[in-house]
Amino acid sequence: MFTTGQLIFALLFFLTFVIVIAFQYRKDRNLHRRYYKGTVWILIAFVGFIALLATVKFMFM
Template identity: 65%
Template sequence: MFSTGQLIFGILFFIAFVIVVGYQYRKDLNLHKLHYKGTIWVLIAFIGFIGMIAAIKFIFM
C-alpha cells in the first residue's frame, strides 16, 4: 500500500506538524483567553445539537 519511505515521511511530518501547532497554540494562549471567552458554550451547544440529531435518528429508525 505505502512504501517504507512514504510511511517514514508521513510519521515524521505528523510529528513535526503536531509540534509546530502546539508551539503556536502556546504562543497565542493569552490572546485566545482575552478574545475568545465563552466559546466553550458554542462547542457544547454544537455537540448537543449533533447528539440530538443522532438521538432522533435512532428513535425513529
C-alpha cells in the first residue's frame, strides 16, 4: 500500500513532531501552570457530560 520511502518518511515525521511538541511543552510548562489552573475540571466535566449522554442513549435504545 505504501512504499518503503513513504513509511520511513512518516515514521521520521512523527518522531520529529513528538520531540518538538514535547520540547515546546517543557518550555511553556510554567506559563501553563500559572494561567491555566483548574482547566482539568473543565475536561472532567466535559468527559462526564459525554458519558452521561452515552448512558442516556443506551438506556432508551
